[in-house]
Amino acid sequence: MKSHKPFTTWIAIIISGILFFTGPSSLKAQSDEFQNKQKSDFRSRLYFGGGFGLQFGTVTLIELSPLAGYKITPRLSAGISPTYKYYSYKGYYGPSQNLKTNVFGGSIFARCMLFQGFFAHTEYESLFYNTRETGNVIASQQFNSWFLGGGYQQNMGGNAGMYILVLWNMLDQINSPYTNPVIRVGFSFGL
Secondary structure, X not given: XXXXXXXXXXXXXXXXXXXXXXXXXXXXXXXXXXXXXXHHHXXXXXXXXXXXXXXXXXXXXXXXXXXXXXXXXXXXXXXXXXXXXXXXXXXEEEOOEEEEEEEEEEEEEEEEEEEOOEEEEXXXXXXXXXXXXXXXXXXXXXXXXEEEEEEEEEEOOOOEEEEXXXXXXXXXXXXXXXXXXXXXXXEEEEO
């Protein structure tokens, strides 16, 4: 006796065959879409910016502090910021004896958005520079700072914004290049 497969069985076999032959390419397309989405998500979470400072007179200061950050969550981000500063202090060691130094370093930071542009900020910074001591001896100095504070970011359209930070150096030392509070203004933009 011949067995006849019911109509639904044939439909199931045909659908299984179609999925067997087209499934891998469909899955690959979904995988590629997922990977592209992950790449674009990574790029959309990056932001760049930083600050700069200029001061002229008895004390001359030129500062460049770019930054690169990553939004871990919509409210929490972390990043790095290399730093370069040029200092010149006229008459620091006496008449016609100026202090001049180049400062190099960097920091790591974390920010947590609190509400409507306000955020908490923590940062650890390490700076290195050479300074002249008594008897014209050049000494290398390293200063570490741990900043706690907060700020406000004003969006300027698109992914750009301007921020102001008010920080307190928790590792304040007598020879620290900072006086508390430390106030910074900078810009940021995302991709």
